[in-house]
Amino acid sequence: MSAVIIARHARTPAERFKDAAWVAFIALLLGIPMVGLTTVDEGGALTVQTRFGMLGAFVGASFVGRFIFRWIIDMVRNRRAAKPAVAKADRTPQAVKVIGWAVLGASIALPIVFSDNRYVIDTATTVLIYVMLGWGLNVVVGLAGLLDLGYVAFYAVGAYTYALLFSHFGWTFWEALLVAGAMAAAFGILLGYPILRLRGDYLAIVTLGFGEIIRVILVNWTELSNGPNGIGSIPRPTLFGLPFERNPAEGTQSFATFFGLEFSGMHRIVFLYYLILVLALLTNVFVARLRKLPVGRAWEALREDEIACKAMGMNVTNVKLSAFAIGAMLGGFAGVFFAARQGFISPESFTFTESATILAIVVLGGMGSQLGVVLAALVLVLLPELGRNFSEYRMLLFGTAMVLIMVWKPGGLLASREPTIRLKQAAIKGGEA
Amino acid sequence: MAYALQQLINGLTLGAVYGLIAIGYTMVYGIIGMINFAHGDIFMVSAFIAVTAFTLLAAFDITSLPLALTAVLITAIFFTSAYGWAVERMAYRPLRGSTRLAPLISAIGMSIFLQNMVQLTQGARVKPIPPVLEGGIEIWQSGGFTVQISWTQIMIVVVTIALMVGFTWLITQTAFGRQQRACEQDSTMTALLGINVDRTISATFMLGAALAAVAGVMVTVYYGVVDFFIGFVAGIKAFTAAVLGGIGSLPGAMLGGLIIGLIEAFWAAYLSPEYKDVATFAILILVLMFRPSGLLGRPEVEKV
Numbered sequence: 010m011s012a013v014i015i016a017r018h019a020r021t022p023a024e025r026f027k028d029a030a031w032v033a034f035i036a037l038l039l040g041i042p043m044v045g046l047t048t049v050d051e052g053g054a055l056t057v058q059t060r061f062g063m064l065g066a067f068v069g070a071s072f073v074g075r076f077i078f079r080w081i082i083d084m085v086r087n088r089r090a091a092k093p094a095v096a097k098a099d100r101t102p103q104a105v106k107v108i109g110w111a112v113l114g115a116s117i118a119l120p121i122v123f124s125d126n127r128y129v130i131d132t133a134t135t136v137l138i139y140v141m142l143g144w145g146l147n148v149v150v151g152l153a154g155l156l157d158l159g160y161v162a163f164y165a166v167g168a169y170t171y172a173l174l175f176s177h178f179g180w181t182f183w184e185a186l187l188v189a190g191a192m193a194a195a196f197g198i199l200l201g202y203p204i205l206r207l208r209g210d211y212l213a214i215v216t217l218g219f220g221e222i223i224r225v226i227l228v229n230w231t232e233l234s235n236g237p238n239g240i241g242s243i244p245r246p247t248l249f250g251l252p253f254e255r256n257p258a259e260g261t262q263s264f265a266t267f268f269g270l271e272f273s274g275m276h277r278i279v280f281l282y283y284l285i286l287v288l289a290l291l292t293n294v295f296v297a298r299l300r301k302l303p304v305g306r307a308w309e310a311l312r313e314d315e316i317a318c319k320a321m322g323m324n325v326t327n328v329k330l331s332a333f334a335i336g337a338m339l340g341g342f343a344g345v346f347f348a349a350r351q352g353f354i355s356p357e358s359f360t361f362t363e364s365a366t367i368l369a370i371v372v373l374g375g376m377g378s379q380l381g382v383v384l385a386a387l388v389l390v391l392l393p394e395l396g397r398n399f400s401e402y403r404m405l406l407f408g409t410a411m412v413l414i415m416v417w418k419p420g421g422l423l424a425s426r427e428p429t430i431r432l433k434q435a436a437i438k439g440g441e442a
Numbered sequence: 443m444a445y446a447l448q449q450l451i452n453g454l455t456l457g458a459v460y461g462l463i464a465i466g467y468t469m470v471y472g473i474i475g476m477i478n479f480a481h482g483d484i485f486m487v488s489a490f491i492a493v494t495a496f497t498l499l500a501a502f503d504i505t506s507l508p509l510a511l512t513a514v515l516i517t518a519i520f521f522t523s524a525y526g527w528a529v530e531r532m533a534y535r536p537l538r539g540s541t542r543l544a545p546l547i548s549a550i551g552m553s554i555f556l557q558n559m560v561q562l563t564q565g566a567r568v569k570p571i572p573p574v575l576e577g578g579i580e581i582w583q584s585g586g587f588t589v590q591i592s593w594t595q596i597m598i599v600v601v602t603i604a605l606m607v608g609f610t611w612l613i614t615q616t617a618f619g620r621q622q623r624a625c626e627q628d629s630t631m632t633a634l635l636g637i638n639v640d641r642t643i644s645a646t647f648m649l650g651a652a653l654a655a656v657a658g659v660m661v662t663v664y665y666g667v668v669d670f671f672i673g674f675v676a677g678i679k680a681f682t683a684a685v686l687g688g689i690g691s692l693p694g695a696m697l698g699g700l701i702i703g704l705i706e707a708f709w710a711a712y713l714s715p716e717y718k719d720v721a722t723f724a725i726l727i728l729v730l731m732f733r734p735s736g737l738l739g740r741p742e743v744e745k746v
Contacts, residue, residue, distance in 0.1 A: 038524040039521075039524055039525060042487075042490070042517075043490070046498075048497050048569060055493070055497045055569060203727055203730075203731045211730055215726065215730060218678075218682065218727065361674070365550045368547065368550075372546075404554060407551075408555030408558060411547060415551065416533075416537060
């Protein structure tokens, strides 16, 4: 297969020049209305400004960039073709396990190594929130194969459940956690029920619509959610009742006084980090266990072939509902943590872009791969962070990276769409085919 | 009664615009079986091109309306089709034959890219253009309320109908339409018969973008303001319209667009403008519960 492609791409310099010129022409077409011309408001009326210098630079960069890019790709391909084809060593489950343990070790050690760097720990906490969300969505998309574009709705349900339970009834983080999870699961079933007959893209648009419905309600139902202003002063979680405060209320102890430590703001940051790490790991263990149970296998069977499942007499309805409910519950837990960590939530945190990012983490990681989700979350959270220096370009870079990574590795970083179990004989046959 | 009639007119206009964008989704879905997630942003790009073109024409003092409008339409269609082509080439073609979700993600990336590119190059502020086509016909008066159809609304409806007729002819009668329908049924077989599948798919993306371009120009004329976020909202609505009508069906897309336009107009006028999006999606879910493949969609053939 690859040999055919190589033959097509080995080009002469003239061909490469022609190719780059074609790209430059397209860049010119795309660039004229957007880069070359712009309208500015001058005293109430728009006037057109030309930026031909910028357009020239853009077209030139496209030409040179394409030329060099093509050249490098061809070189790499030629070199690869020259080498005798060596059977690529598969990423065995063993290797994945080793990497997994290494990542786990690194994540436990991280707050100790960077104990005085708040920024690193904060970013790592954000990564872990996305890891948890990714593992949650992985149940729905990766395992059960149901495309969900509105996952952020459950995240929002979890966050708002905690915020409301606190502001009306004074519930604490730990009390609200389970209720919020149940609440999100209920919403998962609520969404899942009417759309059981739908597939593929119909399912995608309905879930997207559901996410938007939740967001619009949160924005407009001011009596419930305080509208676009959001809900603030949500309390941070405590460690078995020990709050992380400088001056605990009379007669109570805070974390610092209980352990006889000097108060430091870092305690809370590190505690939050470990809390989400534990939540995420529990999620992982939970999902890994489920995969070995009949329900997990039913999800994978459903992903592979729904009609066969029906023919085998499986109750497809329950299988789909369980995937939706469990995925939603995990999203709800992440939402509670998010609300507790931020101390403030508003509908703005729960937009479609967020859903798209979480879905991108799952697909980018390689659907169904738990470690892949971690790697993808690292990439997608760190990319915009690294791009902070070019702050206004960071979303541009983010979009570009999404396209490029997908084109480079369409199956995801760790492609493992392997069923958890299969008949041994079938495995041999499948391997040869 | 007069008020309701006015809402009907507004709803039909809105629906026509949604329908035009929805055809782009439906055509692309028909041929490669995927949602073009960047389609709404292509529509937004076209609206910005229209703003620039109108401003340029005003600067050159070209005020003859038919001439100006035609020039803007041609410019927008030309450049927007290039964007449609580029999206297909960058986000879809390299991923042909991979899992279904991969192109979806790359298209979402494309959509984020386009939105931010326009924001960076054209500014994040709302762009107003001077009214292009003023006035209208008063058709009915009752109880101090005048029902009016503006020329812009008439133009939108007329252009939409003309495009619908044109496209139905293109798909059902021409060689290109036959190739497209052949690719839809079995692209491998079509390729074996000597039809350039890649080119057909590219052309489909460009045609979809051209329709989005027309919609973009219409919306610019209708509302007179444009900002970089309109693509997302219109994209979701049009996509909903395409699904509601039965994705892959041309008349379905138009019907879905009209239904959604009407629901929005009436819901906003009589019930609550804030919840019109909720109403739209609720109707979508309701329809899909009873007709899982949309109003005019063919039921999926189940291979056993």
